[in-house]
Amino acid sequence: MFGEMVGVWAMCLWEQMGQPNKVNLVELGPGRGTLMADLLRGASKFKNFTESLQIHMVECSPTLQKLQHSNLKCKDEDNTDDKVNKRSVSTLTGTPVTWHAALEQVPSGCMKISKTSRHTQ
Structure with a gap:
């Protein structure tokens, strides 16, 4: 439920900013990816919002990146030449997801909403 509430908060900020076409949603230390998955599931009915999102997961652990990829129900894009910044699409909302170490x-963008995870890994 917490992730869904964070999604409502992010959507309210997006609306207050005039509903920009592109928004970077950045999660620092996303753990298993549960918060972002819950956020996307909660926001999935609001297509204008989810279509504006560019999700960036800042995670240095390849093991956790794989777990996040799975929990976000991601499919890799075929035309990605950049092996460092893997780009996928979450099938929860059709939102692009990129991982960074x-x-x-x-990349800079219109708006960044960041969260630092305090989980014990």
């Missing part, structure tokens, strides 16, 4: 690798 460091925050500095996240």
Whole structure:
């Protein structure tokens, strides 16, 4: 339920900003990807919002990246030449998801909503 509430909060901010076409939603230390998966499931009925999202997961662990990929129900894009920043699409909402090893690798965008995970891995 917490992830769904974070999604409602993010959508309210998006609306307050005038519903920009592209929004970077960045999660730092996403653990298993549960928060983002819950956020996307909760927001899935709001197509204008989910179509504007560009999700960036900042995670250095390849093992956790695979778990996040699975929990977000991602499918890899076939035309991706960039092996460092793997790009996929979450089938929960059709939203693009990219993984980065460091925050500095996240491209700048219209808006960033960041969260630092405090989970024990």
